[in-house]
Amino acid sequence: MNDWMLESIMLEGQRVLLMPVTEEDVEDIVQVSLDPRIWTFMPISGTESEIRSSLQQSLSDREKKVAYPFIIIDKLTNRVIGSTRFLNAHSEHHTVEIGWTWFIPPYWGKGYNEECKLLLLNYCFDELKTIRVGFTAAEKNTWSRTAIENIGAKFEGILRNIVIRHDGRRNCAIYSITEEEWPETKTGLEKLAKEKFKMKQII
Template sequence: MKNILLENDIVLLRPIEIGDIEGISKAANDERIWEHMSVSLLDLASVESYVKNAIADREKGITYTFVVIEKKTNRIVGCTSFLDISLPHKRVEIGSTWYQPSVWRSAINTNCKFLLLQYGFEELQLNRIQIKTGHENIRSQQAIERIGAVKEGILRNHMIRKEGTIRHTVMYSIVAEEWEKVKAKFTQELLNP
């Protein structure tokens, strides 16, 4: 996967680059973002490391991180990624998604998820796209369920959070056979509320 640009009237998703450090640093500077995340981007050194690691992982084919640009302001408002990329098995995960609080409960996340799902199923011809979140992140679970992903179960004691507590992971997916129904939900309900 190279040079993926995904956009509509609301958002532009483009590959993360070194030149994005300042914009990401501004967007990421709110402690509320990192409550349920495995990283925290509250200082410049953390942002620099995050960007460099994302670029290195893209070059290895491990992950593909996008910056999320709000079209009306032309500024970075977050990041999202394709993770656990396995093109031979025709699957990816959408994750490591974060947004600055000013765009929470806006059309940004819904539009990003639609563009990523559409690219995955229609361009990459994937069989499965999974999305997972922590058991305590109710806001994220509700957002994932709202787009039509199927809850598959909970992976118990799955991860250790940055502060050392145990996280159970709630696993969701959308499979190729469900895409047309999910796409219709997006186009009829979610993208045009």
């Protein structure tokens, strides 16, 4: 079950490169991810020890075939700019989720998230043959929810008091893209990423 999680998956776009997180990457990721703005609505509060522990846990989860963490690299600078994961994969149901996605603030709103999601979704629908890809965001995280909606995911509803995080109890907004929706969604996402890359530059 989920044997693909033990494979070395590299996803490459115009501006971003997604590589499997390794032990050697952990400290590099920690050092670029200490800006507290990154962690406001994430499952952890973003202390150095928490980030390191979370990354180590993600490596363990990959060995257990329950998650697949990626490091996100800016191809133009070879700089580590974020991380993302596949999680909650169910091969018997052909479903998977994309989550734990974050970028360092200079890369927010400039097309990198859109291209990252395009690469991940292409892999899900073309290689894994999934029929549904899910996304979850804190109800109050309007930035993340807008980003999810912009890539074409459909809102499914709110799960109330579903988790307890560092900031207390949370409601979570649930989104998804289905196999039937993907061709049209893909076209829109490709266009959106290109438009953002043309309009905005990293300073």
